[in-house]
Amino acid sequence: MKCRKCGGTAALELRRHNAAFCSPHFLEFFRKQVAEAVHRHHMFTREEKIMVAVSGGKDSLALWDVLIEDGYQTAGLYLDLGIFDYSKESKAKCEAFAAARGQTLHIERVAEAVGAPIPVVQQATRRPTCSACGLSKRYLMNRAALEHGYPVVATGHNLDDEAATLFGSVMHWQTDALPRQSPALASTHPKLVRRVKPLYRLSELETAAFAFLRGIDYIVEECPFAKGATSIAHKEVLNRLEEASPGSKHNFLFGFLEKARPAFEKVENVELHECTSCGQVTTGAICAFCKLADLVKRRTS
């Protein structure tokens, strides 16, 4: 298979683009897609400091690599979930990545914030693990960015992640969730930082190939709690569709963003308050994170 641009030996075939690229031209393609995402959604400027949430996986480290190489002011944020050896290994990957590039890596421990590591939170609350984990991450990312003075948090969500989330929302017609699915979420309160997803135009295969070709040492193993997760089942369904009809995931997500999302947008009359316990933003008196932490405290004491 030959590179579409130079005719050299291709490293990766991109069926949805009906193209193949050699290593240098694939890396160029990848960086252009990130630049297009940043530009199209006004994600951040070169004057702003960007907090990149990193997990040690291919997506977030690939994102951080692109932004560093493109000259953006960045720092990493690693959330230590306390998930056995998986967290130890993923933390070590993030620390090594940051050290090799002379970048700052902030570390927040979920066990300190919630009162217990994620496996104990799951046992204590009987909530699905990914639910408690996602809640904790969203809260801690925003809090850390505010505390350290970053106006925006960038995450490594890719096209597959976004298509799977959209699929899940549509399957249950979660019309409240649909308007919030966006590559860039604006700040709607002085204590809420912007959240952006510069990899939303790139598939999981493409982010993995980029990380590999850039020599990024990322954690290949899955989170032990991911097995059986609904989002994985949705990805598998979409992968079968993609195999039969390349471009399906792209069309599903991009069609939603361009044509359907505006129809679900409405003027949100949700009043935002500051949590009476922690001061972070919530729609009620006590935020969901503080409720979770309180439940964990009661059930583990």
Next chain:
Amino acid sequence: MKIILRNPRREIAVDGKRRVKDLLVELEILPSTVLVIRDNELLTGDATVGGDDVLEVRPVMSGGRGDTR
């Protein structure tokens, strides 16, 4: 040839030559869900493998519903 699979990590031996895309069909793996690596290089579906090759078939799917990836 030797094939290294991940999640969980295991190794299998396969005799004979074939194209990568045919090998993936035999292994019941969708091509868009893995990187196929030989000698630290990515292989496309039309590449021929066999003999003394050592291949890593590396899954690309991220799991769960966390918020960093």
